[in-house]
Amino acid sequence: MDQTIGAVFSGRVTSITNFGAFVSFGENQSGLVHISEISDQYVNNVRDFLTEGQEVTIKVLGANNEGRFNLSICKASPHGERRVKTSPNQAKNRRGGPASPPTFEDKLKAFMSDSERKIGDLRKHDQRPNRRRK
Numbered sequence: 001m002d003q004t005i006g007a008v009f010s011g012r013v014t015s016i017t018n019f020g021a022f023v024s025f026g027e028n029q030s031g032l033v034h035i036s037e038i039s040d041q042y043v044n045n046v047r048d049f050l051t052e053g054q055e056v057t058i059k060v061l062g063a064n065n066e067g068r069f070n071l072s073i074c075k076a077s078p079h080g081e082r083r084v085k086t087s088p089n090q091a092k093n094r095r096g097g098p099a100s101p102p103t104f105e106d107k108l109k110a111f112m113s114d115s116e117r118k119i120g121d122l123r124k125h126d127q128r129p130n131r132r133r134k
Helices: 105-126
Strands: 008-016 020-025 031-035 055-063 070-073
Touching: 008 105, 031 055
Parallel strands: 031 070
Antiparallel strands: 008 020, 008 055, 020 031, 055 070
16 A cells, blocks of 8 residues: 555546446556545536546545545545546537536426326326236
């Protein structure tokens, strides 16, 4: 564990989970970037910000007795600037320009559309004839 706390490295995302991403760096070193340390923006889904195999800049926040490192992407840059490249989902808007965060209206429209689809599925299920089990 030659890495010192506060050191900044370039690493590669090896796997993604619901709670963060595992990044390999240095010589056979790896650690976890918790979901709260991926971006200075709210992260609901890690896959919206990172992909497996992506190169990222990380900062070592600490290590435990088992040699596991706690890492941060947002603290790896000065002043907490966002260093994560945008994912293909965020890369461009419909006009081909940089993507902007979704507005409340966009979120509401997506929610309503998803709700209508789910209600339709439930109605189809309710309209099926009941089959008796023998």
